[in-house]
Amino acid sequence: MSEVFLKGVRVIALTQVWAGAWTGHLLSDMGAEVIKIESSTKLELYRRGKEGLNKESHFNAYNNGVKSCTLNMKQPEAVEIFKKLVKISDVIIENLSPRAMPGFGLGYDTLKQIKPDIIMVSEPGFGSTGPDKNYISYASTVEAVGGLAASFGYLGGEPATPSIFLADPTGGMYGALCVVGAIFHHRKTGKGQHIDVAQSEAITTFLPEVIMEYSMNGRIRPRMGNRDAIMAPHSCYPCKGRDKWVAIAVGTNEEWKAMCKVMGNPEWSKDEKFADQYSRWQNQDELNKLVGSWTKDFTHYDVMHLLQKAGVAAGVSFSTKEMYNDPHVKDRGALIEKDHLEGGKVLTWRAPWKSALTAQNPTAPLFGQHNSYVFQDLLGMSDAEMAKLVEQKVIY
């Protein structure tokens, strides 16, 4: 077997939707065995799609490489089976509501008695401690409370909600961080850990400019659209075609000169209003209009290549279609197509690094696909025992 990051690590995943699932995906990419516990009595959002249990596209993207078994945790016998699984595992990850695990009688104190060196990582919206721990959280509310919405929007405009829900992969990655940190520590000390990651705090850790503006200078950082602190031109500009844009970021006077050369040194570029970085920044609204009057006659790809060749940072504002079909993206192989077990294809990602230690994993699991593996191979049940538990809706 080829070398992987996390050889021999077994993770139990009580995860749903995105954040926790993402942690599972990353860990399985790193070579850990991740076993997701699911149940017909409480199907997660992405198993309830109109495409059925196994064809929901988000599930298949976020749970790549993970195994699935079913346990109806409302039944005491299921909880006992879960405990047996804990005994032979290293890590538990979960992003259920903070009441769920204690509700099953599986708070950390109980788990620690079953396996003293267990590593348990939770990913609640606002934390598993504190007065607001039971607040309802979605990615968008977490991002609002985390300070993102207030600082995102057009210059002089209202706060905006991002449509990409970065709170989820961010919380998921912090969760994975805590898992690998705890595993490292465990290898040296034999100690387990009880950890939580507050998703809203995770967002705030990405906004130090906003926090420090207030902390240092008592000011609320305004919404700035594409404006940079000092770079200009620095925005997205309209290109040939409908709704086509290119991003340009000029950082130095040398880059500006290079850009002017690419543009054919138009008369307007010689205006002293744009002579150096300071004056370009002061006059950026006018500058942006003029740059746009140049870009509009080119395709966004042409502008990107022309400027990059001249040493200026420029990039297409990709639609997902354009990005998916881009030659560089295809070359890098970050987006992966796999055959689905029930036919058709599934789109997923590799982890955000290219490494020889990344595991080659199968696709996301069918619902309960690994029941036999988990309950018979790992826990030693006979066919008869397992059949009985299925009939009793314990394995369900």
Added chain:
Amino acid sequence: MFYKVLEGVKVLEYGTLVDAPFCARILADLGAEVIKIEEPETGDESRRQEPFLGDIPGLERSGLYQYVNMNKKGITLNPRTATGYKIFSELLKQADVFIENNPVKRMKVLELNYKHVKEINPRIVMTSITPFGQTGPYKDYKGGELINESMGAVGFDSAREVDVSLEPIKLPGHIFSFQTGLGAAVGTIGAAINQTMTGHGTYLDVAEQESIMQNLHAMLRYYYYKQVCYRTDVLDRAPAHILKCKDGYIHHANMEEVQWQRFIELMGSPEWASGELFATYTSRAKFWDALKPLLEDWLKDHTMDEIYRASQDRGSAIGAVYTAKDMFTDRQLTAREFFVDIEHSENGKLKYPGVPYRFFDLPRETPAAAPQLGQHNEEIYCGRLGYTRENLAKLKEAGVI
């Protein structure tokens, strides 16, 4: 540090601005020793970026630099000199992990890319972060937050309330650089685990663009599975939007009917809420433009805090649109001790965001201020590499450090 978890791990950082320095900082937060290498005289780019303490720029006064580089040791070194390269090699030999974010070509010219580094220290874990990766047609293209975000297809669909006549806008600050650094840290620590088990080094090639792509959800799937463009053609999105209230804004995310019902009750069950028009999640999404002014008519008489607390207490999915000021006094962040005070010899004591994780069975340590430029030159060069004080002065004068 914040928690002593990666004790004994030695990290060398050779990066600037956000992604690689934050990746290294995360390891420092968890107890690794991080030595940050900066360019003599000028140092990290982030030292020149606002916000500055009191709006007075200075190498040690950038809030961004201070935040990204807390818990590290700092030295200056110029690897373009023969002696500088020799010193760099020596430091690599003593390191377990090497994190950098220099352009691909530059590391090749410097002879500090993985090909050379693994000759110097075969055991090392090396992590490189670039805008587009170490390979591929764009590997030498310049990035930056705006460019990376655009190329990650995130800019195009950035705002839910999309006006396609306006340019796509980026998220504030360096959000995705931070996220890329975080992802890189996960892989790096994983590789360090393998290193302790097998003694083997490895190389991680991290691309900002690829890290950013992982934030795509419906917009990616709508294209791949249905060839539909999310930005322009998927208009029936969930009714999760920002609304104006008396003293600020709230975010409405009542996805479940029961959450919506509780919110209506909070508003005193107004007449308009009982009709067919807003009866379901789908209809609320469809008729949001009609719903918004009705909601704001009630919200305008209530403060953000009042609405947030009252809604959540009833089990309604409302979020407060917090500014930094709000966060500093928020009861949850206070209870979690999220903000930390850090003492700096020049800047005094300042409040910073801390870490979002809690290791409940470990004591939380005190984070240390970011290093001043060259602050640990003597400790490292004299204390560890055996140079004398006199040598140190000569190295400085010769532009090596």
